[in-house]
Amino acid sequence: MGRNTRKRRTPLATKIVAGAAALAVGGGGLVWANFYASAHEDHGGHNRTRSAGAQVATIDCPDIGQKIRDVPDRARGEVDGELATMDSQITNAYQRLATTRRAQAGDAQFVQNTILGPLKDRRKAIIDRIQLEINRAGGRADDNLDELAGCQGRPADQQNGGGQNDGGQDGGGQDQGGDEGDDDNGNGVAGPVAEDFVDINDVEPNSRDSRNGLAADGYGGSTGSFTTDCGVNENNLFNSDNLIAAPGVDNAAHHTHDYVGNQDNDAFSSDEDLANADTSCQNQGDKSTYYWPVLRLQDGTQEFDANDQGGGAEGNIGKILKPAEAQIRFVGSRQGDVVAMPKFLRIITGDAKSFTNGDANANTSWSCSGFEDRQVTDKYPLCPDGSQVLRTVNFQSCWDGQNIDSANHRDHMAFVQEDGSCANGFQAVPQLQIRLAYDIPTPTVENGRVQNPYAVDSFPEQLHKPITDHNDFINVMDEDLMNEVVDCINRGEDCQ
Template sequence: MSETAPRTTAPGHRPHRRSRRLALTGALATLLGACLVNGVLPAEAAETPLSRSGKATASSSERGDLSPSAAIDGRNDTRWSSAFSDPQWLQVDLGASASIKKIVLNWEHAHATAFTIQTSAGDGRWRTVHTTTAGRGGVQTLNVSATGRYVRLNATERSSRYGVSLWEFEVHGTGGGTGGGTGGGTATPGLSATPTRPAPTATPTRPAPTATPTRPVPTRTPTTPTGDLPKGPVPPGAVRVAEFVAECPYTHRLPDDPIVVPGLPGGSHMHSFFGNTTTDADSDITSLLKGGTTCNPKTDLSSYWVPTLYNGDKPVEPTGTTFYYLGEGVRDELMARTRPLPLGLRIVAGNARATKPDASSNARWSCLHAGHVGSSKDFVECPSGTMLESYLDFPHCWNGTDLDSADHKSHMAYPVNGACPASHPVIVPKLRQVLRYPVSGDPARFRLASGPGYTMHGDFFNAWPEAEMERRVRDCIRPIVKCGADGTP
């Protein structure tokens, strides 16, 4: 044995213990490496994130299998991926207020280089708890100290030409509740004090149920029909159709909905607005009456909106936007009982969450200048030189009390057998929305921000000055006379 040879004591004993330590160290290194590959550290593997039982929503999804819920399901072989544009957001509803200590982001290759993390109690105010403009992707663990029910990732700059994508979005802490499981959808109601206008969806998934409005349901003094009401004369040669109209061109596009998610900017799928030029998430009757309008007549300050139509990923706005106010659906002898639409009335028609073209999806699609060929509840193929056209009739039997309702529909009904049902006895003019889009050809290229063609829906927020609405009902609807935009035959 040379002087440099290793010393041994209790032959065979110490080398055995050392080899065991080396083996254990190697095993731990292998485990740690596997955990890092999967984006979960060992300490976190046994810790269930609050987000696991939450509800995820997002500004968009690249396609149906890359939905927001995939980012909170605890699996590293499923992911959320956004549309290929900036900005985008992903939000988790924890179900109840929580003390938030840590956020873990497990990015796919398509990560965000600039993003913020925000929390909110659900009151429309957001607190930024982390911000960066030098995101490198991979697994990021962000130690934070915050409270809130909602946690949102706002991605403002992508690392590639693709969208942003997360294997997992984990929220750790204490508290929370049951946010509805790992359901959720694209561009479902969220919250934002300073809106980050999300991009349109590429292939939208079915939206999740909307949040309960933060504003109380408005009401009016109950209205009870009392027989025929005053009506104007029938001029010689008048066309005997109960009608007046408003032509209200496109104004702007926002992911807002002041009826379904009032006060929550960026909380909806993308909408195209017509008429009132000021409409946004915070609009109410006071702001609308102070706003401008694209409508003819200018007296119509109402706001109308629908989900944005896309040709591929390019938004398309209608070049024809006519809103008819009609005396249809009830028998002629009841027409003289029609009352004006009450100021501030909100009506929603159609079904944004429809999964098939059933009775709830009452919009119709056809082709202008083609004999309404192929009239359908879903998109139709229009010949070259024609235009895609959408018709949507709103309910016009009112309960006489509520200007809105919790589901935004229960205060209104459609007539049955030529008369309004006893539950909704007040006849008001029927709004018919007719939109003409400058597209034709293969309908597979078309989609709405809410999904397929049968998810077409319309929102109406009445801001006609009361005297103008009353005059048109008196002179056009009750005497069954066709009037123009100025409210005269």
């Protein structure tokens, strides 16, 4: 399996600290110990009781990028680059956390003194540079960003940003044996764990608050749809870049993405590159880029990126699972007509850091075919034989009418309100819906461990949690096709 060839450009990329240093073991793979805290665990026939709140499983840092608003256009590239460097710092700190368990067991202040303290100082330096860059470009930087420099360590069982513990105190709670890799399910990385999975039969029907499922289907308004067939990444186009959030930065995602549609969408692709690129979409007028983190089966397969940053060197291991089907369609508004999306409009939905950020921007829906009325956000489903694993997402569909992007890559778009209308003068645009179906052998869960789990690629410190799933989109439809999409939806027709 291959990976797309990168174009190398220097202006911003040369300033960025590339990826985290990997701990090479044997053939170059990275061992990430999963110190998931459970109250009672059976190991080799004897029972050890451990404090569920005692183990620092990951590093939780305030997301500076979500707090930034007033960034002049000419400063955005620099600011995005600084934020990407900050992500690399967290990755490095997490690696340090995961590979120093013996030292932590012997020194209650080890985590605070050698990991979190220095990390705070490095983050403070970047925040100072971000403030300077914003002010130099004519903006007004938030003077309170310094308050967000500090990070905390927290146990894996504290999800969605709640109940963080002090890293210095947590550091002494490890098993005194320092048995690294003890709770990694044999998969060699920090997650997923048994509690990340749920039998789909145990999910209550219609229990998920589908805030993003308020499209026009069957409700009146603009009731049509437009489906675009762009394949399932048959061209094996992968990279660990983040073109929207960190243009010009190599490996800014620290995890690998699937790409369909536009065939020139690495970190260094300009709008002109996107417009001139080939597309995997059957309708050649659709050069949009649609991308999402890959799913992997942690079965020991050595993928093409097994030793690469963004892949195995950062804990994303195993066989990349290609969707059996990728359904991409646009639907309308319950309250009336939709307007055309501007070319190069960028939308991020979901949050790759939801495990530490909390679920405010989480927008994941996991299910099984035949059980579509049972949706979960924070668990991977265990599907019965013959049933496919489903990943579905409905994007924000209210646009501010002016901007194709915003400083935090979110404020220019919004979800509809409960009645299906757009607030604050925003305009309804066609809502993008993506449904991915996978043929995956059902993992088995025995004695609190999961065997051959599947998991979404993630930032290392996010521990492969299902709530971190996310999708990205850049509109590169030509004007005629976008007008056709809008007309079809507003006329109430189903087109492709």
